[in-house]
Amino acid sequence: MLWFVLGILVTLGGLALFGWLRRNDLRPKWYAWVLFAIGLLNALFIIEASVGSLREDEAGVIAKLVLVGVIVLGLTWGAAWRLTTGRAPSRSAGA
Amino acid sequence: MKKDELQSSGPSQGVSRRTFVKGTLALTALSAAAAAGCAPGSVASAGNTSRFGKPSWVKRVDKYPVEIDDSALTRYDSGNGGFSTAARAWGPDLTAELSRIQQSVTLEGVRNNLPGNDLKARALQHGAACLMYGQPGRLLYSWSAVRPPTDYGVGPWQGSPEEAAQLVKAAALFYGAGSVGIARLDRRWIYSRDGGKDLVFEDVPEPVIEDTRKVIPEKVQYQISLAIPQSFELIALAPTAMSSAATGFGYSLMAFVAGLLAEFIRQLGYVAIPCGNDTGLSVPMAIDAGLGEVGRTGRLITPEWGPNVRLAKVLTDLPMAVDKPIVFGVMDFCRKCKKCAEHCPGDALSLETEPSWEITGVWNQPGKKVWQEDAAKCLKAWRELGTGCSVCVRVCPYTKRAETMLHDVVKGTISTMPTLSSFIAKADDWFGYGVRKDPDAWWRRLGRSFGRDGF
Numbered sequence: 001m002l003w004f005v006l007g008i009l010v011t012l013g014g015l016a017l018f019g020w021l022r023r024n025d026l027r028p029k030w031y032a033w034v035l036f037a038i039g040l041l042n043a044l045f046i047i048e049a050s051v052g053s054l055r056e057d058e059a060g061v062i063a064k065l066v067l068v069g070v071i072v073l074g075l076t077w078g079a080a081w082r083l084t085t086g087r088a089p090s091r092s093a094g095a
Numbered sequence: 096m097k098k099d100e101l102q103s104s105g106p107s108q109g110v111s112r113r114t115f116v117k118g119t120l121a122l123t124a125l126s127a128a129a130a131a132g133c134a135p136g137s138v139a140s141a142g143n144t145s146r147f148g149k150p151s152w153v154k155r156v157d158k159y160p161v162e163i164d165d166s167a168l169t170r171y172d173s174g175n176g177g178f179s180t181a182a183r184a185w186g187p188d189l190t191a192e193l194s195r196i197q198q199s200v201t202l203e204g205v206r207n208n209l210p211g212n213d214l215k216a217r218a219l220q221h222g223a224a225c226l227m228y229g230q231p232g233r234l235l236y237s238w239s240a241v242r243p244p245t246d247y248g249v250g251p252w253q254g255s256p257e258e259a260a261q262l263v264k265a266a267a268l269f270y271g272a273g274s275v276g277i278a279r280l281d282r283r284w285i286y287s288r289d290g291g292k293d294l295v296f297e298d299v300p301e302p303v304i305e306d307t308r309k310v311i312p313e314k315v316q317y318q319i320s321l322a323i324p325q326s327f328e329l330i331a332l333a334p335t336a337m338s339s340a341a342t343g344f345g346y347s348l349m350a351f352v353a354g355l356l357a358e359f360i361r362q363l364g365y366v367a368i369p370c371g372n373d374t375g376l377s378v379p380m381a382i383d384a385g386l387g388e389v390g391r392t393g394r395l396i397t398p399e400w401g402p403n404v405r406l407a408k409v410l411t412d413l414p415m416a417v418d419k420p421i422v423f424g425v426m427d428f429c430r431k432c433k434k435c436a437e438h439c440p441g442d443a444l445s446l447e448t449e450p451s452w453e454i455t456g457v458w459n460q461p462g463k464k465v466w467q468e469d470a471a472k473c474l475k476a477w478r479e480l481g482t483g484c485s486v487c488v489r490v491c492p493y494t495k496r497a498e499t500m501l502h503d504v505v506k507g508t509i510s511t512m513p514t515l516s517s518f519i520a521k522a523d524d525w526f527g528y529g530v531r532k533d534p535d536a537w538w539r540r541l542g543r544s545f546g547r548d549g550f
Binding site for chain 1 (some may be wrong): 326327331495496498499500501525526527528530532540
């Protein structure tokens with residue numbers, strides 16, 4: 001059930017992301033996609049681990065899992081964002 | 096040294112910024128691998144297991160994975176066990192004093208309604224353990240058939256050793272074993288004396304318990320080791336009467352599972368001797384049968400439930416295909432971790448990095464290079480606590496329920512990348528695992544049937 005819900009959310013998020021990229025005429029480099037994918041997989045892993053920790057009565061673990069997850073997510077998605085949006089103005093300027 | 100205190104919130108240890116960053120990067124790589132479907136197998140996801148039914152990061156080996164000195168190894172007299180000999184080490188005065196303390200602490204817990212040691216906790220403990228009081232050779236541990244096998248006129252069951260092993264494993268799991276392994280019977284692990292009687296092998300058709308001897312038939316060449324998982328929720332309350340309920344229930348299930356499996360084998364037409372802690376050393380027998388590795392505590396560490404298991408075994412003459420010992424990095428991890436020894440209330444566990452040949456007392460079997468436990472110190476702590484302990488089981492990083500793939504990723508990492516072991520041991524503390532939980536909350540949260548919260 002967890003993976004079903006996450007699958008729907010990831011699909012909806014992916015559609016929104018592609019739409020936003022197209023509207024803004026952004027074409028991320030392949031390594032930006034890799035960073036994005038690592039961040040996404042990390043987020044899914046942290047969500048799975050947090051739900052599992054709740055079942056294990058290890059609620060205290062969740063805060064730290066989320067902390068680590070947010071840091072990794074911030075680093076990977078932040079870098080992907082900068083790599084993508086950082087070169088967009090120069091592309092449109094050259095066009 | 097970190098000591099486990101009764102009212103403490105458990106382990107806590109600072110992690111440097113560098114270690115934290117290192118861990119963050121490691122977790123990133125691990126999470127990416129796991130989420131991409133490269134995660135090691137798990138109990139919960141049985142599909143991702145190796146061919147021999149263990150997680151994919153577990154390796155089979157041909158040789159017993161502990162150094163043995165055959166010149167020093169002799170069959171163990173169970174009369175040398177800690178429960179029989181600790182009082183000798185204490186001396187009469189300390190023994191009397193410890194009895195007084197135990198009684199006083201027990202009464203204080205009940206009369207003052209101390210969480211985990213109040214009347215309902217004691218009732219849970221004694222209810223859970225009531226099947227364990229079947230003495231070796233009697234009741235569920237009977238050495239002869241409970242119901243005489245029916246003569247269908249076809250003789251004993253016939254089949255290949257592989258088919259026999261499959262039957263036995265299917266029956267053992269059905270009766271309630273968490274995992275089951277089979278090995279040739281190594282007589283070095285069978286006690287020389289047990290319950291004040293000599294244990295001998297003779298050419299007799301059936302096992303028999305006499306006044307001064309227990310006779311095992313020569314034809315009994317196989318042993319089936321059974322791992323019985325204990326409740327994780329109750330062990331998380333250690334050291335209290337409620338964690339002792341987990342242990343006691345494990346003992347009851349040992350009798351139940353081993354007794355029923357032995358009767359199954361007898362009904363097939365073969366000899367079967369069910370054993371709890373009696374008759375032989377359960378840990379080395381379970382290692383032979385591929386159920387796990389020995390850890391710093393001297394207990395078996397299983398890949399699935401860590402040390403949070405009890406062990407039983409059935410000796411039989413039914414020819415079966417045997418399993419091999421397994422390794423998954425436990426000895427290396429225990430060298431670096433030491434959490435059990437640091438938290439042991441009795442200072443009973445070795446803090447030395449390397450295992451040793453030097454025994455600490457008659458309770459250790461000589462001839463094995465392991466971390467030697469001091470049973471007198473361990474049982475002294477029991478008396479002072481007024482209950483069984485199990486703190487070493489609670490704090491062990493291998494003691495994890497299988498509700499998230501995180502634990503499989505970590506165990507797989509320990510097995511395949513031992514250089515990360517120190518970091519993983521520290522991270523286990525930092526995340527807050529092994530902390531003692533609130534005993535009263537257990538009653539409000541209806542747990543799983545049979546306490547099987549590790550499945």
